[in-house]
Structure formats: C-alpha cells, structure tokens
Amino acid sequence: xxxxxxxxxxxxxxxxxxxxxxxxxxxxxxxxxxxxxxxxxxxxxxxxxxxxxxxxxxxxxxxxxxxxxxxxxxxxxxxxxxxxxxxxxxxxxxxxxxxxxxxxxxxxxxxxxxxxxxxxxxxxxxxxxxxxxxxxxxxxxxxxxxxxxxxxxxxxxxxxxxxxxxxxxxxxxxxxxxxxxxxxxxxxxxxxxxxxxxxxxxxxxxxxxxxxxxxxxxxxxxxxxxxxxxxxxxxxxxxxxxx
Amino acid sequence: xxxxxxxxxxxxxxxxxxxxxxxxxxxxxxxxxxxxxxxxxxxxxxxxxxxxxxxxxxxxxxxxxxxxxxxxxxxxxxxxxxxxxxxxxxxxxxxxxxxxxxxxxxxxxxxxxxxxxxxxxxxxxxxxxxxxxxxxxxxxxxxxxxxxxxxxxxxxxxxxxxxxxxxxxxxxxxxxxxxxxxxxxxxxxxxxxxxxxxxxxxxxxxxxxxxxxxxxxx
Numbered sequence: 385x386x387x388x389x390x391x392x393x394x395x396x397x398x399x400x401x402x403x404x405x406x407x408x409x410x411x412x413x414x415x416x417x418x419x420x421x422x423x424x425x426x427x428x429x430x431x432x433x434x435x436x437x438x439x440x441x442x443x444x445x446x447x448x449x450x451x452x453x454x455x456x457x458x459x460x461x462x463x464x465x466x467x468x469x470x471x472x473x474x475x476x477x478x479x480x481x482x483x484x485x486x487x488x489x490x491x492x493x494x495x496x497x498x499x500x501x502x503x504x505x506x507x508x509x510x511x512x513x514x515x516x517x518x519x520x521x522x523x524x525x526x527x528x529x530x531x532x533x534x535x536x537x538x539x540x541x542x543x544x545x546x547x548x549x550x551x552x553x554x555x556x557x558x559x560x561x562x563x564x565x566x567x568x569x570x571x572x573x574x575x576x577x578x579x580x581x582x583x584x585x586x587x588x589x590x591x592x593x594x595x596x597x598x599x600x601x602x603x604x605x606x607x608x609x610x611x612x613x614x615x616x617x618x619x620x621x622x623x624x625x626x627x
Numbered sequence: 628x629x630x631x632x633x634x635x636x637x638x639x640x641x642x643x644x645x646x647x648x649x650x651x652x653x654x655x656x657x658x659x660x661x662x663x664x665x666x667x668x669x670x671x672x673x674x675x676x677x678x679x680x681x682x683x684x685x686x687x688x689x690x691x692x693x694x695x696x697x698x699x700x701x702x703x704x705x706x707x708x709x710x711x712x713x714x715x716x717x718x719x720x721x722x723x724x725x726x727x728x729x730x731x732x733x734x735x736x737x738x739x740x741x742x743x744x745x746x747x748x749x750x751x752x753x754x755x756x757x758x759x760x761x762x763x764x765x766x767x768x769x770x771x772x773x774x775x776x777x778x779x780x781x782x783x784x785x786x787x788x789x790x791x792x793x794x795x796x797x798x799x800x801x802x803x804x805x806x807x808x809x810x811x812x813x814x815x816x817x818x819x820x821x822x823x824x825x826x827x828x829x830x831x832x833x834x835x836x837x838x839x840x841x842x843x844x845x
Contacts, residue, residue, distance in 0.1 A: 498752055
C-alpha cells in the first residue's frame with residue numbers, strides 16, 4: 385500500500401538548555417530533523433549526547449528552549465493542555481527503557497488504559513486489548529500484574545499499550561536497555577514486524593547496535609548535534625566502524 | 628484545532644471509581660499508614676464526643692451519688708451538657724490539627740512515591756484533572772475507612788471505660804441514636820480531613836511535565 389510519504393515529525397532548529405544550579409547544560413544545540421510516515425528511524429549516540437532530550441522533544445513530553453517541533457505539521461508549542469493530552473492519547477505511543485507499566489494494574493488494564501481515555505466502552509476495549517496482547521504473544525498472561533512478568537514480557541505489554549489507539553508514531557526510548565541480549569533481539573524483531581505490518585512510524589533512541597539491522601535510517605547524535613544521517617544501504621558497509 | 632467529540636480525552640467516573648479502588652486495594656498496607664492516622668485521630672474525637680453523649684443521656688436518670696462521682700471524676704457540666712467547656716473544645720481542635728498535619732505529610736509522601744506512575748499516565752493522554760480525581764477519590768475511601776473504624780473504636784473505648792468507672796447503669800441509658808450521629812459526624816470529618824490533606828500534593832503531582840515526572844526515582 386503506497387502512501388504519499390509526508391513528514392509526520394519535523395524539528396526546526398530545536399535547542400534545549402537545562403539549568404542545574406549555576407551550571408547551564410546545553411543538551412541540544414540546534415537540531416533539524418524530518419521523519420517520514422512509516423519509517424523506522426533510530427537515533428543513536430553515546431550517553432549524554434542528547435538522545436533522550438531529543439526523544440522528549442519529538443514526543444511532546446517536554447518543551448524546547450527554542451526552535452519548533454511539528455507533529456503532522458502542527459506546532460506542538462501552540463497546543464493547549466487538552467490538545468496535548470489528545471496528542472499523547474491518540475497520535476503517539478510511548479515505550480520506555482524502564483517499561484513504566486502501572487504496577488497495581490494487570491497487563492490487560494495497562495494495555496487498555498489509553499483506550500479508556502479515548503472513550504471506548506468496556507466491551508470495545510476488552511476485545512481490542514486481548515487482540516493486542518495476542519499480537520505480542522501474551523494472551524494467557526492478561527490477568528498478571530507487572531511484578532509477575534519478566535522484563536521481556538513487561539516490554540511486550542508496553543508495546544501492546546503503545547499501539548492501543550492506533551497511533552501514527554511509536555516512540556521507543558532505549559527499549560532494550562533493561563533486557564538481556566536474546567530478549568532484546570526479540571523485542572527489536574517485534575517492533576520491526578509491527579512497523580511493516582501496520583505502517584506505523586517508529587522512532588527509537590538507543591545505543592543498541594542490534595537496532596541498526598532493522599532501521600530504515602539512522603541518525604547519529606553527538607554532543608547535542610546531529611553528527612550524520614545514514615540510510616540503511618550505507619549502513620551495511622560501515623557497520624564495522626561503529627563510533 | 629476544534630474541539631469536536633473525537634478530540635476529547637475522557638475519564639468517566641465509573642472508571643475513576645474502579646481505578647482508585649484497585650489502587651487502594653493493591654497498596655493496602657502502604658495506605659494503612661495514612662488510614663491509621665485518621666483512625667486514631669477520629670477515635671480520639673469520637674471517644675470524647677461519645678463520652679459526653681453518654682453522660683448527657685445518663686445524667687437526668689442518675690442517682691445523686693452517681694452524679695457526684697461523675698463530677699468528681701473531672702467531667703465538667705456546663706449549660707449545654709458535657710463537653711461544652713473551653714478546655715474540652717480546645718482538646719478536640721488540637722487533636723484535629725495534629726491529625727491534619729499528619730495526613731498532609733503522609734499524603735505528600737504517598738504522592739511523591741507515585742510521580743513515575745503519574746508521568747506514565749500523562750503519557751497515555753491523561754489530563755491533569757484525571758490525576759487529581761483519582762487521588763481525591765482514593766482520599767475519600769481512606770477517609771471513610773479511617774472514619775468508620777476510628778469512630779467505632781472511639782465509641783467502644785468510651786462505653787467500656789465509662790462502664791468500668793461508673794457501673795452498668797451506663798448501659799441502660801446508652802444513646803443509640805446519639806452514637807449513630809456521632810459516627811456519621813466523625814466519618815464525615817475524616818473524609819474532609821483526608822481531602823484537605825491530599826489536595827495540595829495531588830495538584831503538584833498533576834501539574835508536573837511528564838518528562839520531569841518520569842525522571843523521578845522509584
């Protein structure tokens with residue numbers, strides 16, 4: 385299915401400075417970025433390079449100090465609280481390194497919480513919740529709480545949750561950070577599968593090399609600036625000299 | 628951007644009830660501390676109020692020797708019956724103040740522990756008001772549990788201690804309706820205190836930016 389590719393995310397000269405006591409930390413020093421629909425994009429860089437800050441900007445979790453962030457060509461800074469909430473509920477799905485599941489809720493309740501906010505009825509969201517859990521292979525564990533699930537299983541629940549309202553973008557911040565090698569690979573493979581089957585744009589901030597194989601484009605970030613952008617074909621050649 | 632029906636995020640009250648109830652149930656022992664603060668404070672208030680209620684209802688039927696022993700035990704009889712003297716009123720107010728401060732502290736700690744959770748909920752599209760609603764309802768549950776258990780405890784202790792001091796005549800004039808009234812009042816008070824205690828922390832938590840809330844340690 386060929387969709388006219390447009391820019392689902394666009395950053396224009398985005399900077400972010402943090403004030404820590406008397407120190408000023410420039411986490412982002414002017415970032416321009418466009419992401420096309422359906423892409424699988426990885427943002428790679430060492431710790432402290434501004435990866436997570438960039439992630440927060442794209443996901444409208446924090447405001448830039450200067451510059452503009454456009455999601456579907458809408459300036460995020462112009463949105464009020466209701467519209468921001470709507471954006472996070474319907475347009476963007478989030479996956480975190482620490483899973484961030486609600487500990488007191490079961491897997492099913494975690495997956496269906498965004499659907500509740502979107503106004504679905506109990507029957508609707510129960511059915512859709514089960515469908516999503518089946519998709520990630522956790523249908524039998526729907527009654528289990530996060531404490532009763534392994535790390536990999538928790539991340540799968542988080543992935544199912546991120547797809548709750550059929551978002552256009554899924555943002556993953558170090559999705560394999562807290563997982564062992566084998567489980568990490570499973571999660572990366574699952575994300576790629578979902579990306580190709582559902583046409584959802586996936587943007588992941590990571591320093592996991594395994595992510596390179598599945599990405600359409602890789603953005604290397606260093607010291608608050610974009611170092612270089614590589615397409616998948618170029619990647620295969622230069623993988624030997626990962627910076 | 629218009630505000631058509633599709634563009635709303637909602638949290639129906641039925642869901643608030645379900646979420647906050649499960650929250651309390653799962654965190655039972657953790658929320659027991661806050662509830663215990665309420666229980667004890669309400670028990671003290673209920674104890675003093677119900678003592679006065681009982682004495683008020685016993686007094687008219689009491690023999691003069693009983694009346695003497697009541698007065699000599701230190702209970703002051705004023706125009707409005709027992710419990711109207713400035714000393715008694717001060718005691719009640721003080722106990723409530725201590726209770727409120729204790730609750731605010733306990734709720735502040737409880738909310739701080741859940742910053743991560745709140746940040747997550749906001750990432751899923753919750754409005755600030757959803758977070759506040761959930762905390763308010765949890766506070767109501769805690770208030771009811773603390774209030775009812777506290778007033779039962781206070782009334783029981785008051786009745787038993789008066790029986791021990793003045794004998795079984797207490798039982799004959801035990802004011803059933805008065806006790807029910809005391810229990811309702813005390814429970815209502817507990818809910819009010821609980822709500823006062825949780826409002827400020829809940830507002831602070833709800834207003835945090837998700838990125839900041841998610842950075843919090845758990």
